[in-house]
Amino acid sequence: MTKIRTVLFDLDGTLADTAPDLAHALNLLLVEEGKTALLYETIRPEVSHGASALVTLGFGKKPGDADFDRLRQRFLVLYTENLCRHTRLFDGIPALLQTLKKQGMNWGVVTNKPAFLTDPLMAQLRPDPAPACVVSGDTVANRKPHPEPMLHACTAAGSRPEQCLYVGDAERDILAGRHAGMKTLVALFGYINGHETPERWGADGMIRAPGEILDWLKQDE
Known part of the structure; x- marks a missing residue:
């Protein structure tokens, strides 16, 4: 062998x-958009599937939907600014x-x-x-x-x-x-x-x- x-x-x-910082970025975006932050326990299982999956989780939008690309780009900016806090x-x-x-x-x-x-x-x-x-x-x-x-x-x-x-x-x-x-x-x-x-x-x-x-x-x- x-x-x-x-x-x-x-x-x-x-x-x-990495889930704590990815969850933090998603919740920052949700609050920015006038929505309620999600529980960490809700976000953690989706983290491995990347930014698109997290935007879908938070906003119910999928690639190709109106505003999806804008939300995804803004999420990436927020995550980049909080990349290694926790x-x-x-x-x-x-x-x-x-x-x-x-x-x-x-x-x-x-x-x-x-x-x-x-x-x-x-x-x-x-x-x-x-x-x-x-x-x-x-x-x-x-x-x-x-x-x-x-x-x-x-x-x-x-x-x-x-x-x-x-x-x-x-x-x-x-x-x-x-x-x-x-x-x-x-x-x-x-x-x-x-x-x-x-x-x-x-x-x-x-x-x-x-x-x-x-x-x-x-x-x-």
């Missing part, structure tokens, strides 16, 4: 708990990254978040050791669930797809990883809503805390 050399993470809901690496991630380094593995990020948000957020989070690669939603032509960003990350990290493990909290993460030929794990601690069925996504496993990645790697040796 091929040994894993690189562990790749989705960003929102897997590497970092966002943190998930508990267990710093220790995990250090252990991966000690075991001779590197790590990286593959996210659908655009680079103008990803890059400053990663700079403020300052994970140690630094990632071998960061692939944003606009780094290559296609986004997850397409395998192109995953394969780009492999090249940047110096590993073949079969030497990579991808960890994410959305079905598109698992599909992208599988289509690229990687092993995949579902981060159950991420932003998964009650209507989703991660056990049906076809991942190689599911974890409830970041440290369980190490247990899975031992079992996969």
Whole structure:
């Protein structure tokens, strides 16, 4: 069996708990527009699906509807201004990254978040050791669930797809990883809503805390 050399993470809901700041930005926009702020518990499960999904949640509008593009752009401005107020690496991630380094593995990020948000957020989070690669939603032509960003990350990290493990909290993460030929794990601690069925996504496993990645790697040796 091929040994894993690189562990790749989705960003929102897997590497970092970004929901508090995304929820804050959405509620700022709702109040600006004369609407009532939503409960954090209502917003959190939708965070992994990006700005468009949050605008739809808050305003009931979908892409193509009147005002949708304006609301989405304003949301992105508000989020950019409040990018890392309360966002943190998930508990267990710093220790995990250090252990991966000690075991001779590197790590990286593959996210659908655009680079103008990803890059400053990663700079403020300052994970140690630094990632071998960061692939944003606009780094290559296609986004997850397409395998192109995953394969780009492999090249940047110096590993073949079969030497990579991808960890994410959305079905598109698992599909992208599988289509690229990687092993995949579902981060159950991420932003998964009650209507989703991660056990049906076809991942190689599911974890409830970041440290369980190490247990899975031992079992996969």
